[in-house]
Amino acid sequence: MTQHTTLSATTAPRTPEPGSRALAGLPPFSPRTLLSRALSVPLVLGFSVFLPLLVLVQPGTGPRDSALWMQLALTVYAGTRLSAMILTSRRKLLAGSFWLFVYMAMGVAPLAQAVLGRTPAPVVGARSDLTEAVSLVLIGCVAFDVGSLLARQRPGRERDDGLRFALVHRRRLYLLTLVAFAGSALLMVELGGPAVFFTSRQEIISSVEEAGLSQADSQAGQAIVRGFGTVPALIAWLVYTRWLVTSRRARRSAVIIAVWLALAALNAVVNNPISNPRFWFLTVLFSLLFTVFPVSAALYRTALSLGVVVALIVFPFADRFRYDDANYRPIQTTSPLEPLALKDYDQVGMFANTITYVGSGRGHTYGRQLAGSVLFAVPRSVWPGKPMDTGVVVGQWMGATNTNLSSPVWAELWIDFGPVGMTAGFVALGYAAARVDRRYARRAVRRAPPGSLIALTVPLVAGYSFILLRGPLLQASGRVAIAVCCIALITTFRQDRATGLR
Secondary structure, eight states: OOOOOOOOOOOOOOOTTTTTTTTTTTOOOOHHHHHHHHHHHHHHIIIIIIHHHHHHHSOOOOSSSSHHHHHHHHHHHHHHHHHHHHHOOOOOOOHHHHHHHIIIIIIIIHHHHHTTTTSSSOOOSSSHHHHHHHHHHHHHHHHHHHHHTOOOOGGOOOOOOTTOOOOEBHHHHHHHHHHHHHHHHHHHHHHHHHHGGGGGGHHHHHHHHHOOOOOTTTTTHHHHHHHHHHHHHHHHHHHHHHHHHHHHHTTTOHHHHHHHHHHHHHHHHHTTTSSSSSHHHHHHHHHHHHHOTTHHHHHHHHHHHHHHHHIIIIGGGGGSSSSSSTTOOOOOOOSSHHHHSSSOOOHHHHHHHHHHHHIIIIEEEEEEHHHHHHHSSSOOTTTTTTTOOHHHHHHHHOOOOOOOOOHHHHHHHHHHHHHHHHHHHHHHHHHHHHHHHHHHHHHSSTSOTBTTTTTHHHHHHHHHHHHHHSSSSHHHHHHHHHHHHHHHHHHEEEEEGGGTOO
């Protein structure tokens, strides 16, 4: 990130040399600028033209109708916006993660499904419902961009020097560390010991059900239980990691290093990729990388660029530990597009099913599903009519055997508020993401105070946004609430009580 400095009154500006770019009226450039310009054309063409066309020309049985062409338009739009995120001069973690998700989960993967004529979840409605769903996804993307434009500030209002930094309270961090060890230890005891975390996700789910910690009609209870055992451990580890990165005194403390090593070992058990969903491990990896390297533009661009490769090639095959050896069936494909149509990327199809569900006479819920997500902690014994996961509701209506289906934010907003509410919701999301990204770019710098919370929370939110965008929101709300409580616990605005200052 380029640091702009103001000349003092005693400093004379340098006179441009003859033949310089400043004398010619051209903007200055740096080697990084030249690199961006050299990469911009192939990057934009690759994401928005070549890859969509490569998918489009593959053999398949899918109909060449308006749904396919609308899906192609959405993929091109998302590819262009993702390229803009990679080439921007600022690190926009929230916007970048949004467009990475849209490009892969709502763009390239559904395009491959449309070409092949295969979907991970059956689309039970008319073909027109699928066309409407793709059109509404595109409208939501445009609304997100409108919100980002509305968040732009005047140059004179960009400074926020008068605002205080939110920092990590040192003593409360110690309390959070104790909570992390206690929560993870309790989860291990309930599930039968640390060994179960190195078996499979199927074994973990079975252990949760056997312990009576989950309900058959909702995944929210399981998410809350696992959240207490995983989220505090992750946040405490991220804080100690950032503390060691920014403080030389911390790196000389044997106690701090020992606690960091113990938290690293704890996360290796409860947050490993074997026993956790791939989206959650992506959150762990994303937040850790940008906690260690918050100012690295090269890492930001590499993460978004490689994210496409990982989503296309690695992600569909990364479920080796979803089932045990007896139930695991390796993916056997004859086309490079088939893994994108087998599982995981059912978001557009489930949005189309949600539209069909609403149009079948059920109607919109006018905030009821959102209320269930916000009030997820209220037990069903107190609230008998508490809504289930949106994916479960639509899946049961479809007659699906496996109702653990996704419900993207588009579907969550649509089922509650209809097209107007969905559009307004994405305007608000774009506005909020742009404001947070702007503050992160200004404050997550090398000269930021040790223990600055924004360098910890924004990467965490950006990583978890993949889960929130995929949905269902009720299933994702447990870890969000726990993370909010953990961050509120350690937050202070007094620098004398912050980490890294002694």
